[in-house]
Amino acid sequence: MSDTFEPANIIVTGGCGFIGSNFVHxxxxxxxxxxxxxxxxxxxxxNPENIAGLPEDRVELVVGDICDAELLDRIVPGHDAIVHYAAESHNDNSIADPEPFLRTNVEGTFRLLEACRKYDVRYHHVSTDEVYGDLALDDPARFTEETPYHPSSPYSSTKAASDMLVRAWHRTYGIRATISNCSNNYGPYQHVEKFIPRQVTNILCGIRPKLYGDGKNVRDWIHTEDHSSAVWTILTRGRIGETYLIGADGE
Incomplete structure (x- = not known):
């Protein structure tokens, strides 16, 4: 591991969303x-309620768009690091309307990278294991940092594109960047559209839970607390330019 990086002032994009707000906590x-x-x-x-009650002297909410370069010029200076969680992330929505995914996931990442380049700010990019595509059900293999990208949905392809931007900005401009690709998260503050909250609320409402396909899909699940601790470790102790895979071995 490299020397420990000790940020005092960080920006968390998407910090009112499910995974981002858990990281803020x-x-x-x-x-x-x-x-x-x-x-x-x-x-x-x-949802701002996701970070309600946190000490105001330590958490400040700025409502704005990561694609807004003027806003980034105002708020990025004076920060040590950006941890980038903000993303359009629901696969089904990306199939219905891919455009917001391109704007947020690709252009938004570009704007943040440019701000980091301009103000020499450390950057950590939170990505997904979906950039690697699928494994066969009985395949004992696991995704590694060397696995070729094989995204299949508009969502996963825009996340793959943003990962590539991060690598290019590190290599071309020397941005101090790391990437993490994580498996499926569960935990507090998760939007009801997602798989586990949807199944639980269906059961509570007396609605039969819905299976996708033939019901044999396998996913790796990780609690957001474990994901957050991994991201903090990568931010503070990770090697610049490296990609880290985060999983819980919880299929």
Whole structure:
């Protein structure tokens, strides 16, 4: 591992969303002295209630769009790092209307990288295991950092594109960047459209839970607390330019 990086002032994009807000809680609870600026557009998936009650002297909410270069020019200076969670992330929505996914996931990442380049800010990019595509049901193999990208949906292809931008900006411009690709998250503040909350609420409402396909799909699930601790470890101790895969061996 490289020397420990000790940020005092970080921006968390998408910090009112499910995984981002859990990371904000993790930082507040485990990293005294770190101030968090949450940058969130507050789309349907972002809820300020997810970070309500956190100390105001340590968490500040800025409502805005990661694609807004002027806004980034105003808020990025003075921060040590950006942890980028903001994304359009629902596969079904990406099939119905891919355009917001291109704008947020590709252009938004580009704008953040340019801001990091301009102000010499450390950047961590939160991505997904879906960039690697699918494994056969009985395949004992696992995705590794060397697995070729094989995205299949508009969502996963825009996340793959954003990963490639991060690598290019690191290599071309020397951006201090890391990437993590994580499996499916579950935990508090998750939007009801997602798989586990949807099944649980269906059962509570007396509705029969819905299986996808033949019901034999296998997913790896990780609790957001474990994901958050991994991201913090990568941000503070990871090697610049590296990609890290985060999983829980919880199929």
């Amino acid at each position: 993790y930082v507040v609870n485990n990293c005294p002295g770190v101030h968090v600026t949450v940058l969130d557009k507050l789309t349907y998936a972002g």
